[in-house]
Amino acid sequence: MNSIEPIINPQSIAIVGASNRPGSVGFATITNLLRAGFKGVLYPVHPKAKSVQGVKAYPTITAIPDEVDLAVIIVGAELVPGIVEEAARKxxxxxxxxxxxxxxxxxxxxELEAQIQQTVRETGIRVIGPNCLGMINTNENFSMNASFARLMPRRGNIAFISQSGALCTSVLDVAAGRDIGFSKFISFGNKADVNEVDFLEYLKDDPDTDLILMYLESISDGHAFMKVAREITFQKGKPLLVVKSGRSQEGARAAASHTGSLAGSDATYDAIFYQSGIQRVESINELFHYASAFSKQPMPKGNRVAIITNAGGPGIMATDAAIRYGLTLARLSDSTHEILRKNLPDTASLSNPVDVIGDATHERYETAIRAVLMDENVDGAIVILTPQAMTDILETAQILPKVAQDVDKPILGSFMGLVDVSEGIRFLEEHGVPNYIFPEAAARAMSSMVRFSERLSTRNQRRDLPEFPVERTQVAAIIREKLGDKDKYCMPEAEANELLRCYDFPMLKSRLLRDPSEIEAAVEQVHPPVVMKIVSQDILHKSDAGGVRVGLTSLEEIRQAYDEIIANAKCYKADARIDGIFMVEMARQGVEVILGATKDPSFGPLCMFGLGGVFVEVMKDVTFRLAPMWELSAENMVRGIKGFKILQGVRGNPPSDITAIKNCILRLSQLVSDHPEIAEMDINPLIVYPEGQGCVVADSRIILARPAGK
Structure with a gap:
């Protein structure tokens, strides 16, 4: 049995702080339990009252003669630790x-919360909260409203869990207005013990729950969260929609690398959600837009959508939105066109979007909707209605659920308006067809359903973690030597390349020059043309210091460049420690991309991929994934950037070697997973050649840091 099941499905509840005083939280909570018709036994706990709301009261928890599954505590904060300890003894x-x-x-x-946590550790009692609204279970065998919310939601197939209690009351009000029901409604507050992972573990197997909605401010354990979320989405096929607040927060520390500067905390959450099959939504309003569609309609088999409308403008708006959100306008079959041609007026538009014209009756709507949804080229439909004098609003609304019975495809309504169409909207909502006041919202909801279906379609793909043969022990030894007793060490390119070679990254020939006398021997090893770069812990941006020379082809040019780079570095920063000049063969031209990694303080290594050069500097066109990652994750990283078309080949350029990029991302994932001392790193650029010709590391940088507690 799940350890929190008895407190979500309790047979008996003690209400510590139950009150007869109207307006108090203790009064509201026991009133809600009574009004909801809780099927178990209630034990009000009050130090003086003999009964609360007509129910026999007890002075303490230990005075209750029977077993208690759940104690709801509503007293002053100073008293709470003692009551939790008493409950544990009971x-x-x-x-x-x-x-x-x-x-x-x-x-x-x-301090008081720490005392509660100490009791949890010592006794094993589970604790929800503190600082929460409470919990609602609409299952008919329990009918529990153990909260101080004003409303008891109707029964439904959606579970809602929230870190914010105040938000919950508004959500319940909105849900009631949109005829949305819940299976479970949970506010968990400060997470002193039970957290979002515990609730997801329970809801994963809850037969009453088909869809999970969450509002989160933080995640307690990123990898545990991902594990259970994957089980929910990929194994159970339950959609998980999350609003995560704090999008605008920057990373907790200033970062010296591109990756670190781009990887704020929000990028970590985006990666967690994507890798877990979770749909992230922007707002509570959008959350309910999606929830209506997910909970009431079947999932689409593909992204081909049809639009049926009685007005041209809204049809165009829906079309634009559909394309913007990644949907495709379905190409209707010849037989569908023939049905439409026979039954619609000459002025109607028979192409998608299908315009049945403003004077359309419900019969005309039904013909069009049925013909379109029966078309095997259509995966779902958006039906738009604008209220006109001749429009049969209620009769048209009645058509949608009737047609839905005959097809296994989602139908979303957009009866536009509030007053004239209200009767039709009410009918749609009551009969399982979500309605959106404007068609753009319907298109966005349909797109979200398609994304979930697409992610679900990958559930049977292999998700093994790739393991490359690498020199793990050698890298560990290098890191120990370089880090020594320091808390942080920035590896120059020559040393960083040494680590990358151990993990079999494709590297250019190179040589570190510590004295001009080494140049001639180095040229024999690293054939010109070459690039020369200053190596200094004190010079972060080599180009700014005049510390880079490219395209050097002769021994004379190389010697001259050596002297110039040293002089420029001393002029740039007189006291800079100069470790030498790094000479590396010049890579042939290709597409420049960037790979990187940083370490999130809560979730561990986070890998980045994007186009290099101006694209990362200005456009910030990058994707992130937590390491270690699956092969599929690496491929999706590459395909997920906006500039992916450049890698596919444009304006006569051949497609780039995507497989080589993917392998480098996976090697990077393995490297940073194997060695927690790698705090940040950039491979910038990785130069990618045409398909089948591989890629090569042109520059690299690694920052080592001692892991916390070591």
Whole structure:
């Protein structure tokens, strides 16, 4: 049994702080439990009252003569740790602390929460909260509203879990207005013990839940979260939609590398969600737009959408939105065109979008909707209706669920307006057809469904972690030597390349010159043309210091460049420590991309890929994934950048070697996973050649840092 199941499905509840005083949280909570018709036994706990709301009360939890599954705690913060300890002695399965005044206020509140956590560790009792709204379970065998929310939602197939209690009350109100029901509705507050991963573990196998919605401010354990989310989405096929606040937060530290500067905390969450099959949404409003579609309609088999409308303008708006959000306008078959031609007026548009004209009756709508959805080239439909004097609004609404019974394809409505179309919208919502006031929202919801279906279609693909034969022990030894007793060390390119060679990255020939006398021997090894670069811990940007020379072809040019680079470096920073000049063969021309990695303090190594040069400097066209990653993740990283078409070949240029890029990303993932001391690194650029010709590392940089606690 899941350890939190008895507190989500309790047979008995003690309400510590239950009250007869109207307006108090204790009054609202026990009133909600009674009004919802809780099927178990209630035990109000009050130090003085003999009964609360007509139910026999007990002075303490330990005075209750029977077993208790859940203790709902609604008392002052100072009293809570003692009550949790008392509940543990009573062998209560779990506590839900609605009381506030803990970690969220700091100081003494944080100390009180730490005491609760100590009791959890010592006794094993589970605790939800503190500082939460409570929990609702609409299953008819429990009918539990253990919260102080004003509304008990109707029963449905959606679970909602939220870190914010205040948000929950608004969500319940919106859901009631949109005829959306819930299986479970959970506010978990400060996460002193039970967190989002625990709830997802339970909801994964909950037969009442087909769709999970979440509002998150943080994730406690990134890898555990990803594991259970993958099980929910890829194995169980349950959609998981998440609103994650804090998009605008920057990374916690200033970063010296491109990767570090681009990888704010939000990039980490984007990577986690994508790799877990989660749909990230922008707002609560959008969350419910998607939830209506996901919970009421079948998933589309593809991205080919048909649009049926009685007005040209909204049809064009829907078309633009569909294309913008990655949908394709379905190409209707000849037989469908023939049906439309026979049944629609001459002025109607028979192509997609199908315009049935403003005077369309419900019969005309039905013919068009049925013909279009029966077309094997169509994966789903958006039906638009603008209220005109001759429009049969309710009768047209009645058509959509009737047609839906005969097809296994999603139908989304866009009955545009609020007043004139209200009767039709009400009918649609009551009969399982989501409606959107404007067609752009319908197109976006359909697109979200398509994305989930596409991700679901990959569930049977192999998800093994690739393991390349590498010199792991040698790299570990190099890192120990270079880091020594320092907390941080920036490896210059020559040393960074040594690590990359151990992991079999494609490298250029190179030589570190510490004295001009070494030039002639180096030229024998590294054949011109060559590039020469200053090597100095004190000069971060080599070009700014005049520390780079390219295209050197003769011994004389190389000697002259050596002297100039040293002089420029001393002029740029007189006290700079100069370790030498790095001479490397000049790579032939190709497409420049960047690979990188940084270390998220909570979730570990995060890998980056993007186009190099101006694209990373200005456009920031990059993708991220957590390491270690699957082969499919590496491929999606490459295909996920906006500039992917450049790699496919444009204006007569051949397609680039995508396989070579993917292998380098996977080697990077393995390198940073194997060695937690790698805090940041850039391979910039990685020069990619035409398909089948590979790629080569042209520049690299690695920052080592001692892992926390070592």
């Amino acid at each position: 062998q209560v399965k779990g506590c839900m602390i609605i009381s506030a005044g803990f970690k969220e206020v700091g100081g003494r509140g944080a």
